[in-house]
Amino acid sequence: MTEHVLSHDPSTVGEVAxxxxxxxxxxxxxxxxxxxxxxxxxxxxxxxxxxxxxxxxKTNSEIFANPGFWPxxxxxxGYIKGWQTSTPYSFGTFFLNTLWIxxxxxxxxxxxxxxxxxxxxxxxxxxxxLLFASLIATLLLPNVVTRIPQxxxxxxxxxxxxxxPLWVPSAFAGDAFFVFMLVQFLRAIPRDMExxxxxxxxxxxxxxxxxxxxxxxxxxxxxxxxxxxxxMNDFLGPLIYISSVDKYPVSLALKLSIDTTEAxxxxxxxxMSVLALTPALAVFFLAQKYFIDGISSGGIKG
Amino acid sequence: xxxxQLRNLEKDYGSLRAVHGINLDVEDGEFMVxxxxxxxxxxxxxxxxxxxxxxxxxxxxxxGELVNDKPPGDRGISMVFQNYALYPHMKVRKNLSFSMRLxxxxxxxxxxxxxxxxxxxxxxxxLERLPKQLSGGxxxxxxxxxxxxxxxQVFLFDEPLSNLDAxxxxxxxxxxxxxxxxxxxxxxxxxxxxVTHDQTEAMTMGDRICVMKDGHIMQxxxxxxxxxxxxxxxxxxxxxxxxMNFLDGELEGQTHVKAADQTVALGDEFAHRLSVGxxxxxxxxxxxxxxxIAEAKxxxxxxxxxxxxxxxxxxxxLYVDIGPKRLIAIVPSAAYDRTALRDDWIWLSPDPKGVHxxxxxxxxxxxxxx
Numbered sequence: 001m002t003e004h005v006l007s008h009d010p011s012t013v014g015e016v017a018x019x020x021x022x023x024x025x026x027x028x029x030x031x032x033x034x035x036x037x038x039x040x041x042x043x044x045x046x047x048x049x050x051x052x053x054x055x056x057x058k059t060n061s062e063i064f065a066n067p068g069f070w071p072x073x074x075x076x077x078g079y080i081k082g083w084q085t086s087t088p089y090s091f092g093t094f095f096l097n098t099l100w101i102x103x104x105x106x107x108x109x110x111x112x113x114x115x116x117x118x119x120x121x122x123x124x125x126x127x128x129x130l131l132f133a134s135l136i137a138t139l140l141l142p143n144v145v146t147r148i149p150q151x152x153x154x155x156x157x158x159x160x161x162x163x164x165p166l167w168v169p170s171a172f173a174g175d176a177f178f179v180f181m182l183v184q185f186l187r188a189i190p191r192d193m194e195x196x197x198x199x200x201x202x203x204x205x206x207x208x209x210x211x212x213x214x215x216x217x218x219x220x221x222x223x224x225x226x227x228x229x230x231x232m233n234d235f236l237g238p239l240i241y242i243s244s245v246d247k248y249p250v251s252l253a254l255k256l257s258i259d260t261t262e263a264x265x266x267x268x269x270x271x272m273s274v275l276a277l278t279p280a281l282a283v284f285f286l287a288q289k290y291f292i293d294g295i296s297s298g299g300i301k302g
Numbered sequence: 303x304x305x306x307q308l309r310n311l312e313k314d315y316g317s318l319r320a321v322h323g324i325n326l327d328v329e330d331g332e333f334m335v336x337x338x339x340x341x342x343x344x345x346x347x348x349x350x351x352x353x354x355x356x357x358x359x360x361x362x363x364x365x366g367e368l369v370n371d372k373p374p375g376d377r378g379i380s381m382v383f384q385n386y387a388l389y390p391h392m393k394v395r396k397n398l399s400f401s402m403r404l405x406x407x408x409x410x411x412x413x414x415x416x417x418x419x420x421x422x423x424x425x426x427x428x429l430e431r432l433p434k435q436l437s438g439g440x441x442x443x444x445x446x447x448x449x450x451x452x453x454x455q456v457f458l459f460d461e462p463l464s465n466l467d468a469x470x471x472x473x474x475x476x477x478x479x480x481x482x483x484x485x486x487x488x489x490x491x492x493x494x495x496x497v498t499h500d501q502t503e504a505m506t507m508g509d510r511i512c513v514m515k516d517g518h519i520m521q522x523x524x525x526x527x528x529x530x531x532x533x534x535x536x537x538x539x540x541x542x543x544x545x546m547n548f549l550d551g552e553l554e555g556q557t558h559v560k561a562a563d564q565t566v567a568l569g570d571e572f573a574h575r576l577s578v579g580x581x582x583x584x585x586x587x588x589x590x591x592x593x594x595i596a597e598a599k600x601x602x603x604x605x606x607x608x609x610x611x612x613x614x615x616x617x618x619x620l621y622v623d624i625g626p627k628r629l630i631a632i633v634p635s636a637a638y639d640r641t642a643l644r645d646d647w648i649w650l651s652p653d654p655k656g657v658h659x660x661x662x663x664x665x666x667x668x669x670x671x672x
Contacts, residue, residue: 192387195354200401200452201375210400214391 049277056271063266079275082268087245087256091272094253101166101238101249102231108171109178109227110220116173117182118208122194139176151240165241170227178223185219186212221290229280250276304365304378304455304491305330306351312359313346313517320346321517323360328456331486333479333494335508339540340499343517348458348497352381365455375404380449381458385465386441388433394420394444395429401452419447422481439470446478459496463503471503479507501541505529513537535665538587538658544619547593547629549586550662559586559659562625567601572654575669583662590619592656593631595638596649603649604629611640622648 047069054069056078066072083091119125120132154165173179193215197207213220235251242248248256254272258264306328313321320343328334336344349355351362353374362369369377380401388397395416396403402412420426423443433441442462449457459478463471485492498504504511505525513520513528513536520540521533532538538546551561556573559566566586596603606622606629618638620631631650659669 190385190387192383192385193389195352195374196381196383196387196448197389197400198354199352199374199379199381200448201404202400203373203375206404211389214389217391 052270053274056267056274058267060265060267063270078265078267078271081265082271085253085256089246089248091250091253091275093246094248094250095275097247098232098249098251101163102228104163104167105170105231106224106227108167109173109175110224112171112173113175113178113182113223114213114216114220115208116179117186118212120179121183121186122191135176135179139180147236147240154241160241161243161247162241163247166231166237175227178227181223182216182219185216189215218290221287225283225287225290228283232276232280304493305363306334306456306493306495307363307366308347308351308360309363310360311347311350311357311362313343313350313355314358319517321350321358324514324517324519326512326519326522328493328495331492333482333496333507333509335504335511336495336497336514337499337501337504337511337540338514338520341516342514344497344499344514345460346517347514348381348460348495351456351495352379352458353377375401378455379458380452380454381460382442382445382449382462384461386433386445388436388441388444388448390433392432393429394425394431394433394436397433397444398429398447398451400448415451419451422450422484423447438466439474442466442474443477446481450481453490455491455493457492457494459494461498462496464498464500475503475506501543505541511541513540531667531670532587532658533667533670535585535587535660535667538660538667542589544590544630544632546587546589546658547627548660549588549624549627549629551584551586553582553584553659559584561586562604562627564604564624565601566604566652568652568657569602569654572657572669576659577668577670584668585660585662585665587658587660588629588652589656590630590632592653593629593633593650594653595631595633596651599649600651602654603651605647605649608646608648620648622650624650 051069054071055063057074057076058066058071059073059075059077062072085091120128120135150165150169154160157164159165159168169175193211194207197211202210233251235255238249238252242252245256250272254269254276258269306326308324308326310323310325311321312319312323324347326334336347338344346355350357351364353369353372357370364378374381388394389400392400398416398419399412402415407415416429417426420429423446425440425443425447428436428440428444433444436444442465445462462478463474466474482492482494496503496507505528508525510522510524511528512522515536521528521537523531523533528537528541532541532546535548539548549559549561551559551566553559554565556576557568557570559568599605604624606624608620609623609628610621612619612621613635615635617632617634620633620638622629622631629650657669658667660666661668
């Protein structure tokens with residue numbers, strides 16, 4: 001109707017077209033400005049990382065001479081010498097040590113946290129509220145508070161300088177955050193499927209393994225990813241409990257080259273830092289889809 | 303034999319009693335419908351039979367065996383849930399065979415049973431699909447199939463059709479009753495307990511119906527008896543659509559009821575139906591279908607003012623105000639002529655055979671004795 005009326009007056013038609021074109025231009029300019037801002041801020045935040053990667057290909061002297069991130073004389077020296085380290089062990093050993101800490105820890109976390117979360121979310125038992133409250137309380141407790149008692153406990157058990165203090169707490173659902181996350185996720189999943197499984201003759205454990213775990217998968221993947229990244233990056237844990245160099249994970253090994261000599265080779269440290277970052281980054285990007293699913297969605301549509 | 307017996311079954315939630323010691327026998331092969339308004343504990347009762355809800359007191363026997371403390375899987379029951387409760391990560395085939403795989407049955411046996419059940423329910427083209435790729439009706443059929451494959455002693459249905467649209471519901475209703483008959487003909491035990499809040503489902507599907515209210519059983523009877531001889535005002539009001547009309551009044555001399563300043567004569571025949579010694583305050587109940595338009599005032603008629611008319615095609619719903627009370631009368635279109643009404647006043651004549659008298663205090667039907 002409007003179109004019809006307007007078409008009678010050519011001057012109005014032209015005006016409208018002009019306004020439209022202007023608005024379109026303004027809209028486009030707005031979008032460009034927005035993306036420019038985002039890109040600038042993004043670059044600002046990423047710059048240290050970019051500089052790190054660039055600097056890992058520089059010589060030690062260039063790092064201090066040249067503030068830009070692009071190396072003038074790119075060299076792999078930092079990687080080659082850094083990998084060999086000043087100890088009898090290469091970085092390969094440290095990477096293996098890290099994996100040897102991370103993998104059992106992730107598996108233990110996944111199994112124990114699922115079982116504990118299932119218990120809290122689905123069963124009634126005496127003192128459930130009290131127990132759940134204390135679980136949440138440990139979430140709020142700063143980690144540092146429990147360090148010394150934990151250290152004393154593990155010392156008395158004779159577990160110092162082994163991976164046990166790093167594995168065992170996780171294998172007993174020691175990470176309250178993960179339990180809490182899974183409980184919340186489970187609460188959003190209707191119980192019908194589990195009840196159907198019980199009617200079909202499944203035991204509690206069978207119900208958990210065949211029904212609950214598949215339903216919980218998005219959250220479980222997030223839990224594993226979090227645990228993987230946090231453990232990869234954990235410095236304090238290994239620092240406290242592990243004393244022999246042959247058991248050092250990457251996070252400790254990086255520091256090795258810093259405190260042995262006064263004039264240390266920065267390019268080696270940076271090169272190894274880049275390598276240390278890669279697994280976590282790779283895993284994150286590969287599993288990004290599940291990761292976001294797991295932390296954002298409240299569960300599965302009934 | 304798969305007789306289901308409930309004896310003094312009780313359920314407490316904290317200090318709240320949800321089920322008040324109910325007794326119910328469901329015979330072998332019988333289709334029993336539990337019906338009632340929401341919150342009447344019909345689903346709770348079903349879940350107690352299934353073993354999904356712990357019982358506070360009483361006994362549940364299936365095939366004569368006490369199953370109070372048995373887990374759901376060992377009770378010889380299977381259940382169809384309201385929202386299907388299919389396992390979302392398993393294909394239809396795996397959904398169907400889950401119970402058999404748990405029992406580690408041989409692969410050929412599982413294969414054969416799956417084929418049989420999917421053929422029976424016409425879901426064979428869906429076997430390789432995931433539940434999210436099914437429509438509501440298909441998902442419900444798979445859920446029924448999952449119950450069927452177990453060859454249980456007792457089938458439990460928890461409002462299985464309430465998520466479907468009206469048309470599909472009607473066809474699933476027929477399908478389920480057909481299936482029940484077919485299983486019975488095949489000699490498979492097919493005792494069914496079916497929970498619904500929909501009285502049409504209850505009336506059309508049940509061999510017998512158990513009407514519940516607030517954790518009590520109000521009446522257990524076949525559909526015909528329930529409709530024609532309701533035991534109390536609750537059942538009378540719950541079964542039948544539109545609802546039965548109720549008029550509070552006083553019984554005078556076994557044959558007359560004084561209600562809303564009018565006296566209705568019910569005749570000598572009616573007097574014989576009354577339980578002995580009942581008189582005084584009563585509630586008169588009459589279904590809309592049992593009211594007729596009378597030509598003129600006689601001893602048995604009620605005078606009222608037509609307030610609202612609904613023309614349904616083959617019949618007409620009249621909303622008639624009698625004193626402060628509004629009654630609904632359903633008359634055939636042929637018998638209704640709008641122009642014959644003078645000032646909207648009308649005489650309604652109740653069919654004495656369709657009239658019920660209820661004790662106003664207890665709500666009990668006192669006009670059942672013959």
